[in-house]
Amino acid sequence: MLYYKCWLESKSRFVTGLLATTGVCAFWTLGHTWINDQWRKDLIEHPDWNNPDWFLRAMNDYPFYLHHFVYAEMFQKLWVVFAVLLGIGGLMREASHGTAGFTLSLPVGRLDLIGVRATVAAVQLFTMNVLALALIVCLSNVMGLTYPLAHGIAHSALLFFGGIVFLAASLCVSEFVEGEHTPALIGLGGVGLLYFVMQPYVDGLPVSGFAIPFSVPKLMAGSPDFSIAEIDWLGMTASLTAASIFMLLAIRRTRRHDY
Amino acid sequence: MRQHLALQTAYAIETDGLTKHYGSFEAVCDLTMRVAKGSITGFLGQNGAGKSTTIKMLLGMIRPTRGQARVLDFNAINEKESIEMRKRVAYVAEDKRLYDYMTVRQIIGFTKSFYPNWRTDIEKRLLDDFRLPLDRATKKLSKGMRTQTALLLALARGAEFLILDEPTEGLDPVVTEKVLQLVVGAAADGATVFFSSHQIAEVEQVADRVLLIDKGQLVLDSPIEAISQDYRRIRCVYDEPPPLSALKLDGVKRVAVEGRVVSVLASHNAHEIAGQMGKFAYGHRVETFPMTLKEVVLESLKRD
Numbered sequence: 075m076l077y078y079k080c081w082l083e084s085k086s087r088f089v090t091g092l093l094a095t096t097g098v099c100a101f102w103t104l105g106h107t108w109i110n111d112q113w114r115k116d117l118i119e120h121p122d123w124n125n126p127d128w129f130l131r132a133m134n135d136y137p138f139y140l141h142h143f144v145y146a147e148m149f150q151k152l153w154v155v156f157a158v159l160l161g162i163g164g165l166m167r168e169a170s171h172g173t174a175g176f177t178l179s180l181p182v183g184r185l186d187l188i189g190v191r192a193t194v195a196a197v198q199l200f201t202m203n204v205l206a207l208a209l210i211v212c213l214s215n216v217m218g219l220t221y222p223l224a225h226g227i228a229h230s231a232l233l234f235f236g237g238i239v240f241l242a243a244s245l246c247v248s249e250f251v252e253g254e255h256t257p258a259l260i261g262l263g264g265v266g267l268l269y270f271v272m273q274p275y276v277d278g279l280p281v282s283g284f285a286i287p288f289s290v291p292k293l294m295a296g297s298p299d300f301s302i303a304e305i306d307w308l309g310m311t312a313s314l315t316a317a318s319i320f321m322l323l324a325i326r327r328t329r330r331h332d333y
Numbered sequence: 334m335r336q337h338l339a340l341q342t343a344y345a346i347e348t349d350g351l352t353k354h355y356g357s358f359e360a361v362c363d364l365t366m367r368v369a370k371g372s373i374t375g376f377l378g379q380n381g382a383g384k385s386t387t388i389k390m391l392l393g394m395i396r397p398t399r400g401q402a403r404v405l406d407f408n409a410i411n412e413k414e415s416i417e418m419r420k421r422v423a424y425v426a427e428d429k430r431l432y433d434y435m436t437v438r439q440i441i442g443f444t445k446s447f448y449p450n451w452r453t454d455i456e457k458r459l460l461d462d463f464r465l466p467l468d469r470a471t472k473k474l475s476k477g478m479r480t481q482t483a484l485l486l487a488l489a490r491g492a493e494f495l496i497l498d499e500p501t502e503g504l505d506p507v508v509t510e511k512v513l514q515l516v517v518g519a520a521a522d523g524a525t526v527f528f529s530s531h532q533i534a535e536v537e538q539v540a541d542r543v544l545l546i547d548k549g550q551l552v553l554d555s556p557i558e559a560i561s562q563d564y565r566r567i568r569c570v571y572d573e574p575p576p577l578s579a580l581k582l583d584g585v586k587r588v589a590v591e592g593r594v595v596s597v598l599a600s601h602n603a604h605e606i607a608g609q610m611g612k613f614a615y616g617h618r619v620e621t622f623p624m625t626l627k628e629v630v631l632e633s634l635k636r637d
Binding site for chain 1: 428432443447448
């Protein structure tokens with residue numbers, strides 16, 4: 075029943091996240107023909123425009139187009155935002171709501187409480203990935219386009235395992251910071267800092283050393299032409315290690331804190 | 334579990350030197366107390382006296398700075414034992430907040446799942462008595478209804494031990510009376526009840542023992558009956574008050590000297606104390622007055 079409680083607690087965030095992420099996927103899939111037509115018109119009408127590197131390839135390579143706008147951009151950012159939001163909660167939040175006493179009087183361990191919360195959030199994020207991919211494949215077929223399923227599965231997996239660190243960080247912040255909205259603000263502030271301040275800077279650097287923590291978006295996106303050999307294993311290990319550290323800190327805090 | 338059964342005592346709560354510090358602030362200080370199984374014990378104290386902190390330590394929500402606590406013979410400080418203990422204990426928190434995102438029906442179903450001995454008969458009876466709207470979200474319940482829901486969730490657990498933190502706080506007199514009757518009913522069914530309050534009259538009405546805590550320290554531990562039977566205020570007007578050392582007798586809880594008037598609060602042994610005071614009275618009369626729980630509590634809370 076702890077799963078049921080976590081589900082009730084987070085279902086509105088999950089449903090919102092599901093609508094937002096599938097909406098983005100639907101937009102870029104259904105809009106492909108129209109967007110491509112506009113690009114071709116622009117190319118003819120404005121031959122002098124300095125187009126970015128990806129532009130010509132995105133016009134002619136549908137999997138690349140989807141990778142560029144979905145897995146490396148809009149879907150990824152939304153997914154990360156909802157990873158943070160789904161990680162918010164726990165005993166500190168319950169303490170500020172006045173329900174921690176009720177929860178802690180139940181015959182369950184604190185480890186179970188945080189474990190169930192992490193599991194439910196991870197399953198919700200995984201579901202977002204699966205439904206987004208299913209939608210992309212189905213709508214591509216409707217539009218007469220082909221999107222290789224293996225490509226989508228690989229990118230969904232990269233996004234999930236590379237980005238699970240955001241969920242772990244959010245769970246951790248929630249266990250340390252009191253208040254209804256403060257942990258969410260801190261989490262989303264961190265994501266904003268990473269994507270809009272650090273990322274443009276890191277994009278110009280080789281992905282190594284100190285830059286690894288700031289290159290999670292790159293890690294989650296992977297290469298447009300996915301191959302096992304191109305997976306950034308060092309980055310993936312660093313990201314999963316960071317996720318484990320965040321989880322351990324959250325567990326330690328949950329077990330020791332006075333509520 | 335076998336070891337646990339072998340160690341069973343007559344106490345629902347046993348604490349030894351239980352202490353909780355928050356930085357330099359001592360919320361609970363060296364608290365040693367016993368609560369007998371089968372009793373209704375009122376845990377009195379002013380706001381901030383340490384009642385809730387003590388209860389939270391007993392339930393494993395707060396880790397003591399030092400000291401020991403056993404609840405139903407389980408070590409309350411050990412997490413595994415605390416979980417076992419919580420299968421047998423029902424708790425109603427001070428603020429009685431429930432999960433906002435659940436309806437009354439959902440929270441009953443949720444709570445029920447943790448307790449194999451859930452009393453469906455009690456659940457149905459209290460739902461009828463309280464007329465709780467099953468499909469209303471708990472956030473839309475009035476404070477009285479929230480308290481009643483919290484009590485239903487506690488009483489239907491079929492628990493051996495009820496710990497209630499200010500169960501009547503903020504309730505109107507009608508609901509307060511209902512709550513107190515439920516407490517008495519639970520005890521009649523064999524449960525031990527430990528409830529905190531700062532309402533002396535409530536404690537007097539339902540409890541058979543009173544514990545009083547002040548600034549984290551236990552200042553009174555007495556059966557309610559003993560308050561009227563044994564507690565006395567003994568007063569005498571002297572020409573020359575006797576030396577305080579002459580009044581260091583068994584049963585003397587407090588001595589107050591105001592000018593020529595010496596007043597002694599005695600927990601027992603009033604006859605001998607009055608006799609001793611009479612030795613210095615030289616013709617003045619030594620008066621002995623019975624005391625109410627309220628007077629004893631107020632005397633016990635007076636600062637030196």
